[in-house]
Amino acid sequence: MASSLVLHTDPFWVSPYVFSAFVALKEKGVPFEMRVVDLGQGDHRKEPYRSASLTARIPALLHDGFWLTESNAIDEYVEDVFPTPQYPRLFPVDPQQRARARQVMAFVRSDLGALREERSSETVMYRRPVEPLSPAATRAAAKLFTLATALIGDRQDTAFGSWSIADADLAFALQRLVANGDEVPAPLRAYAQAQWDRPSIREYVQHPRAPFVPYNY
Ligand SMILES: N[C@@H](CCC(=O)N[C@@H](CS)C(=O)NCC(=O)O)C(=O)O
Numbered sequence: 001m002a003s004s005l006v007l008h009t010d011p012f013w014v015s016p017y018v019f020s021a022f023v024a025l026k027e028k029g030v031p032f033e034m035r036v037v038d039l040g041q042g043d044h045r046k047e048p049y050r051s052a053s054l055t056a057r058i059p060a061l062l063h064d065g066f067w068l069t070e071s072n073a074i075d076e077y078v079e080d081v082f083p084t085p086q087y088p089r090l091f092p093v094d095p096q097q098r099a100r101a102r103q104v105m106a107f108v109r110s111d112l113g114a115l116r117e118e119r120s121s122e123t124v125m126y127r128r129p130v131e132p133l134s135p136a137a138t139r140a141a142a143k144l145f146t147l148a149t150a151l152i153g154d155r156q157d158t159a160f161g162s163w164s165i166a167d168a169d170l171a172f173a174l175q176r177l178v179a180n181g182d183e184v185p186a187p188l189r190a191y192a193q194a195q196w197d198r199p200s201i202r203e204y205v206q207h208p209r210a211p212f213v214p215y216n217y
Contacts, residue, residue, distance in 0.1 A: 005032035006062040008049075010039050013207050014121045016172045017071035017109075018059040023168045024075045024090055026200035028082040040215030072105050075165050090165040100151075101166035104159065107147065108173040115140035119176035125205070126212045130180050141182070144173055148188050156190045163198070171195030 007025060009018045025032050037043050037058050044056045053060040055069045061077065068074055079090045092098045114136035122128050133141065148170060151159040158167050174192035177184050184192070195201055 002031070003064050004062075005030060006035050007032055008035050008037045008053075008058050008060040008062070010058055011036050012122070012125070012209055012212055013204065014125045014209075014212075015058060016121050016169070017057075019121075019172060019201075019204050020071045020105075020165065020169055021059045021061060021074040021078070022204045023200045024078045024165050026203060027090060027165070028078055028087045030082055030087070039217055040213065042217075044217075072102070072109065075105070079165075089162075092160045092162070092164050097160045101160060101164050104147070104151070104166045105169050108144075108169050112140045112144060112173065115144065115173075115176060119180055119182070121172075121176075122212055122214075124172075124175050124179045125209065127179065128212065133182065141177055144177075145185055145188060148174060148191070149185065152187060152191050154187050156187050157194055167195055168198075168201055171201070 005025065007018070007021055009015065009022075022034075037049060037060075039058070043049060044053070044058060049060070050056045052062075052067045053069045054067070057069055059069065059071055059074060061068045061074045063077075063081070068077055075090060092101050114134060118133060118137045119130060120128075123130050148159075151170075158164070159170060160166065171192045174184060174188055175196065178189055178192045196205060
């Protein structure tokens with residue numbers, strides 16, 4: 001029997017975390033359904049979603065009755081249950097590169113707070129107007145550039161020699177600046193744009209969106 005996969009998303013498809021899980025599933029080539037959770041209506045805090053998800057957040061993956069939240073956990077789970085060689089690889093094979101990819105994924109989720117605040121994912125997907133970067137966000141951008149430059153150098157295509165899900169996450173972080181017309185070193189800009197052209201990523205970015213309505217969780 002074919003397995004059943006549902007990925008729960010916000011209504012506007014702006015979550016960088018849904019983005020990562022969506023790209024992971026698309027890269028694996030497995031069929032899945034997208035189900036909208038209306039965060040503006042607080043549907044993530046209502047039952048049964050709240051208890052099933054454990055964290056009352058999106059994304060949540062529902063796989064044959066198993067619920068999982070936290071996008072990096074979803075990415076790793078998808079890698080485990082749809083393994084190579086039958087399915088394409090999401091993480092580097094070398095343990096140190098694999099660890100580095102996880103490091104990058106943790107970094108873009110837990111660091112860069114001012115940048116994530118001032119260049120929110122809504123500004124990336126909807127091109128909403130932004131103010132000049134604050135000193136704190138400028139420092140965060142510089143930190144991101146240092147990390148990305150160390151990984152990409154002049155290579156411009158992937159961080160680890162062949163594509164990994166960390167590339168999608170790193171490109172999203174860079175697109176916070178690229179899409180908003182901020183200054184980004186040319187090789188990083190080229191890398192971020194090349195990632196945006198990848199079919200799995202383009203499908204998420206170009207998904208039709210309703211006009212954005214700001215909402216509080
Ligand atoms: N660390 C989580 C973050 C998920 C997250 O922050 N999701 C937001 C939307 S982008 C959410 O569900 N917010 C609702 C809330 O916190 O009440 C992940 O990587 O999946």
